[in-house]
Amino acid sequence: MKRILTSLWFIASLLAPLTYLSAQAANWKEVQIPPLRAFHPQQPKRIELSNGMVIFLQEDHELPLIDGSARIRGGSVNEPANKVGLVDIYSEVWRTGGTKSQTGDQLDDFLEVRAAKVETGGGPDSTTISFSCLKGDLDDVFKAFVDVLENPEFREDKIDIAKKGQEDSISRRNDEVSDIAHREATKLAYGADNPYARVAEYATVDAVTRQDLIDWHAKYVHPNNIILGITGDFESAAMEARLRAAFESWPKGESFPPFPKDLPYHPAAPGYYLIPKEDVNQSNIRMVALGTTRDNPDYYAISVFNEASAADFRLASLTTSAPGLVWPMAWAEASAPISAIPEFCRSPWERKVRLRSNRSRPSIKISIISRQSPSARMTSGARRMRS
């Protein structure tokens, strides 16, 4: 009896999908869409140490790997104008320059033989240090991670390599039109002296010293200025104990505001700005305007607007008859709080639009890089926009 019931259930379960299957859709609108499975993702465990360090732990036992990343407030926006490039150099030499007990090269050998990584990086608003390892190597790799976090040595030979890399980038920055367009459009939107727009020069790179890197680290790398996240194949209780042992006794330091205040904004006058380049057969157009900051209460509304407008741009481009105004790309820059979210990119190949949300009258600047000299129509257009 039980067996018959089981068989019946089995047959029924077979029949169910068959019935379902017989209704093969002839049109996409006829395809049945069942309700989405409920999803309650596991929330990370939040720990705040007595010294202010914030930690998030997320267990994930799918693969025998562990990854961690610490983010530290303070970035290139905070570097002095005569030392632009400091944070780029710092965030490379932080790792390559080794620690007090081992050189960067020794660290490389130690980690690579374990297929593990400890890496550092930097951006406009923060710097980061991260690690990645097989779970069996956690003891070794975590030790190296903490050593780099707390005891970097910034050896001169690696500062030299980092500076040469910076100089190489400066020498190559006019090789590709999209790089030029990005750099110059950003300067137009913010003003060339704004920290989000300024770029490293040979002189500013040359001015950076080892003492600057040491001072930067001493100023910013404190537990109350750090958020650390770890994910992977570990038990949270053991990991928490490990982190408390490593960081609980670390003394507090100066803390920094989430948004830098008093940044200079000198946007260029609305108009067309043209940069001729002879070795290309395509123009690169960006439309830019100042945007908003992340603490704007309308930040998410603006984000949704940005997505929707980007989609509209895409559709518009498909129907436009203007040759070459095709294939738009859109994205939002999440790392820079001032870079507004309304930001599109479309072109011939690229056009960025930044809409000013906090002004009643939108102002738009366009920079164009083209192999052609500006036509009379464009020049008059530029005058019109300026008047």
Added chain:
Amino acid sequence: MKRSILKGALSLLLLSAVALAQDLASFEKRVTVKKLPNGLTLIICERPEAPVFSFFTMVDAGSTQDPQGATGLAHMFEHMAFKGTNKIGTTNYPAERLALEKVEAAYAAYIRERDKRVGQDPAKLKQLEKDWQDAMGVAQKYVVPNEFGKIVEQNGGEDMNAFTNYDETAYHYSFPENRLELWAYLESERFLHPVMREFYKERNVVIEERRMRTDSVPFGRLLEQFTEVAFTAHPYHRPTIGWMSDLNRFSATDAQKFFDTYYIPSNMVVAVAGDLKAAQALPILEKYFGRLPSRPHPDESPTQEPSQNSERRVILRDPSQPIYLEGYHRPDFLSKDDAVFDAISDLLSEGRTSRLYRALVRDKKIASFSEGFTGYPGVKYPHLFAFLAVPLPGHKPQEIGDAIHAEINRLKKEDISDDELKMIKTRSKANLLRGLADNQGLATQLATYQTRYGDWRELFRSVDRIEAVTKADIRRVSNEVFVDSNRSIGIIENAHGNGAPPGGEPGNAAADPGGAQ
């Protein structure tokens, strides 16, 4: 002390070996493969982490299959696969079909006149071009622009994209798990009833893509010239994006013919990974993908590249900073030495312990970046093992070439160290693991290995092949392949002399944007 290090290393190797064995075993349970009667292969990988899935449709045809005189056609079809079907993207398909036939007739008449070398009639040409434009205007009236993409996006599709390379064409995006049937409908329908609508408009998009990636970028220009010189006979010498004259010539009819020839079920593998159960998903996939009609496999035997017997060199004098590139011919991916090339690439390029980083960047301080890599421009046919380096200001490409050749000579003359070999092998295991952690990556790898080797398990066996590589293999292969007469070199030299100060014309305009016109 020494003993404990050895023991540590041993336990590490054991650990990763065990972890991998577990993974293959766990994947055996989670992966279902089904070859349909029409020849199409389906792969389902259960990974119920979150209620989403990703897919990867791999078509075993790429720009190598472009017909003579129609380079860029494989890539062009990839763009057309987003234009909809006879039910999606149209207001009235029967009428649109007739209108599209007229576009093709008008285009053929226009091209016949345009390409006449003798006796071309300018007035007639102008009229024929107008007829073609007018016919496109009529067909356009039936188009619902971008409806295919809109359906995908409105249903929560993410990362919808595709690519074409020399070996293959692939399509992918991610969806919520309850859209599995909708996806199966859309993805099969797109290859069951593709419509070549807005073809010539989209061709202009592709032409702009060529200008963006190749014509307007110094490295793009170098790569195209370099590849053309390195391969003389095999279709690898042609650009995937296509030559400009071909882009301005091929037709929607050509694209449809390419589709009919190469988008056959036996050339296709569709892999799905995510929150789905094979028992329920497979019948749905079979139902929709089973509709594709089976067709005979095309006769494919591209001209083989003859062995190279003299060094070749391309020098671009550009308003750009210098770049150095060189490549050596090697056998295809089925070669017994394939893993040896992978090991050499890892040794030379992976991380700051790599030989090229240490020699050129750290010690000699002549480059900002340097690597050796295999698989250029494809893997399916004999291809190149290549070296790329970016010289620091003031250093000539020749210095870079000499430094790379010194590293190659070391490979030929000395065995690599035990630590280096161990590093390569451990890294290959860890890299495999790191690639298994997301749906899109999984679908991509499973489809790729299934297509290339006929078995997705080769993904895991690739680690065994690296494990079997010996020091002697590395010396032997280096001596066989890294030979002067087997070398092609591509160099960008700065037209204004190397190490020119930055801030040329664009920089100056940049320094004073208010002064730009």
